[in-house]
Amino acid sequence: xxxxxxxxxxxxxxxxxxxIATVGIFRFSTMLNRIHxxxxxxxxxxxxxxxxxxxxxxxxxxxxKLALVIVFMWLCNPAASHLVARAEVRTNPELGKICDFIDLxxxxxxxxxx
Amino acid sequence: MNEELRRIWQQxxxxxxxxxxxxxxxxxPEEPPPDLPFAQKPKDKYSRFHEATLKExxxxxxxxxxxxxxxVLYSGLSVLTCLVIVSLLLxxxxxxxxxxxxxxxxxxxxxxxxxxxxxxxxxxxxxxxxLILDYxxxxxxxxxxxxxxxxxxxxxxxxxxxxxxxxxxPSPHSDGEGWDFLNRGPPALRHHVxxxxxxxxxxxxxxxxxxxxxxxxxxxxxxxxSPGGGFSGGAILSTALILAANAYGFERVHSFFNERxxxxxxxxxxxxxxxxxxxxxxxGANHIHSIIPKGTxxxxxxxxxxxxxxxxxxxxxxxxxxGFYALFSEGxx
Numbered sequence: 158x159x160x161x162x163x164x165x166x167x168x169x170x171x172x173x174x175x176x177i178a179t180v181g182i183f184r185f186s187t188m189l190n191r192i193h194x195x196x197x198x199x200x201x202x203x204x205x206x207x208x209x210x211x212x213x214x215x216x217x218x219x220x221x222k223l224a225l226v227i228v229f230m231w232l233c234n235p236a237a238s239h240l241v242a243r244a245e246v247r248t249n250p251e252l253g254k255i256c257d258f259i260d261l262x263x264x265x266x267x268x269x270x271x
Numbered sequence: 272m273n274e275e276l277r278r279i280w281q282q283x284x285x286x287x288x289x290x291x292x293x294x295x296x297x298x299x300p301e302e303p304p305p306d307l308p309f310a311q312k313p314k315d316k317y318s319r320f321h322e323a324t325l326k327e328x329x330x331x332x333x334x335x336x337x338x339x340x341x342x343v344l345y346s347g348l349s350v351l352t353c354l355v356i357v358s359l360l361l362x363x364x365x366x367x368x369x370x371x372x373x374x375x376x377x378x379x380x381x382x383x384x385x386x387x388x389x390x391x392x393x394x395x396x397x398x399x400x401x402l403i404l405d406y407x408x409x410x411x412x413x414x415x416x417x418x419x420x421x422x423x424x425x426x427x428x429x430x431x432x433x434x435x436x437x438x439x440x441p442s443p444h445s446d447g448e449g450w451d452f453l454n455r456g457p458p459a460l461r462h463h464v465x466x467x468x469x470x471x472x473x474x475x476x477x478x479x480x481x482x483x484x485x486x487x488x489x490x491x492x493x494x495x496x497s498p499g500g501g502f503s504g505g506a507i508l509s510t511a512l513i514l515a516a517n518a519y520g521f522e523r524v525h526s527f528f529n530e531r532x533x534x535x536x537x538x539x540x541x542x543x544x545x546x547x548x549x550x551x552x553x554x555g556a557n558h559i560h561s562i563i564p565k566g567t568x569x570x571x572x573x574x575x576x577x578x579x580x581x582x583x584x585x586x587x588x589x590x591x592x593x594g595f596y597a598l599f600s601e602g603x604x
Contacts, residue, residue, distance in 0.1 A: 229479075236475040243469070 164213035171205030178202060187255055188245050196238035203230050394565035395495035395574040403500070404577045404584075408548045411501075411580075415544065415587045419537050422591040422598075426530065429602050469518070476518035483511040487585070494581035495574035501581040505588025512593040521601055524593075530604040533590040540583035547576055 178198030185191050207227050211220040246252060368375050385398060385406070393401035403411050491504030516524045547563075554561040566573030597604045 232475060232478060236471055239471050240469075 160212055160215065164209040164211075167209030167212060168206050171202050171207075171209060174198070174205060175202035188249070189242060189256070192238050192242050192245070196234060199234040199238075200231060203227070203234075390568050391565075393574060393577065394568055395577050396569050397495050397497060397500075399498070400495045400500050400577055400581070401574070404495075404580045405575070408576075408580065409552075411584065412541075412544055412548060415584050416541060418591045419541060419587055422537075422594045423534070425595065425598050426604065429598050432602075472518045476514050480511050480515055480518075483507060483514070487511060487589070491581055491585040492571070492578065495577040496569065496571070501584025502588050504581070505585040506592060508585065508589035509592035509596075512589065513596050516593075516597065521597065521603075524597075525604070528590075528593070533594055533604060537587050537590050540586045544580055544583045547579065551576055 175198055178194050181194035182191050182198075185194060204227055207223050211223045214220050214223075385402060389398045389401045390396070393405040395401035395405065487504045487507035489504075490499035490507060491501060494500035494504065512524060512528060551561060551563065553559075563575045565575050572578070594604055
């Protein structure tokens with residue numbers, strides 16, 4: 158019984174994170190803000206929901222599989238978000254109008270020259 | 272004399288262009304009222320004696336309102352089309368017999384045969400694998416051949432344009448004619464504009480590529496025991512290849528999986544498939560005893576030909592999917 162309550166609370170928290178992230182995806186205007194929110198949705202929300210399921214099912218093979226799913230998502234989702242953001246920075250020439258960003262490659266070039 | 276000529280020429284030029292002094296009795300056309308939709312002010316060049324014909328007015332009106340009209344018509348028609356199609360499909364669904372009813376036409380002796388005798392006839396625990404790789408193996412053979420043919424034709428099409436460009440600029444790697452079918456030209460022709468080393472992607476790829484390859488092999492090899500099989504396992508293997516190409520660059524993948532590897536492995540797999548399955552169908556149709564053992568159901572070495580056929584299909588699918596990615600992003604494999 159206590160397991161069901163704890164798991165339910167965890168899943169509810171996860172659903173809250175997912176809901177906030179969904180609102181944020183539609184609410185934010187620029188692409189980088191949106192990718193920031195979408196990455197949260199897939200890391201924190203999925204972590205909470207899946208850990209809730211793990212607590213509910215107890216120490217079984219099923220929860221081990223869920224833990225592996227969490228590891229996979231925490232490994233791959235930040236990398237995917239990073240790649241999308243990098244593509245945006247590379248291909249959007251008007252990004253400097255919206256935000257300040259430090260061109261790391263330029264610093265490398267100058268340091269190479271000096 | 273020269274200045275005189277220049278003055279005359281200037282007058283003539285002004286007369287042609289329309290900047291010259293106007294005659295006093297010139298009839299200036301009235302400006303059309305500006306609020307009419309098609310009464311845009313005509314260009315200055317033609318302003319003196321220009322009157323818009325009906326066609327020009329129509330064109331102007333179309334220029335102003337055409338896009339709006341088109342968008343309204345388009346959205347209206349698309350909504351109408353969607354409604355018609357959705358209602359037709361829903362009406363069809365409502366006419367279908369209830370799901371799982373035993374008098375449905377799908378429940379006939381074929382499906383009973385598969386479910387009841389599939390295990391000991393094919394030796395596969397996974398009925399679907401037994402179905403697609405034993406009962407209906409020719410169908411799967413055709414699918415693999417279609418995939419292979421598509422990849423090869425894309426290869427030839429993109430290679431033809433490369434050959435033409437090589438013909439214009441002959442390089443030491445091509446033999447004058449440009450027919451370097453299996454041995455591609457210099458790697459300097461490949462352009463990497465946006466690709467740079469990315470430490471994050473490399474780290475993630477180093478961690479995850481072995482796991483992905485292991486998963487793909489498990490799915491392929493256990494195709495006759497659990498859900499999966501050649502197609503899905505091959506797709507997983509090809510994602511590993513694509514990830515490696517993105518993280519480490521195409522040259523690294525090219526060093527162990529290039530066009531020659533793809534063609535050799537895929538045609539060998541297709542050949543093995545065709546020969547072994549042809550043998551199996553020949554013996555089965557003529558009631559000759561087949562030398563291929565079935566094995567006990569549930570073992571990893573069971574199911575007769577299903578395991579090698581799964582491996583063949585997996586090889587073809589992995590090569591084809593990676594080949595499409597490499598060809599369309601690089602123009603080369």
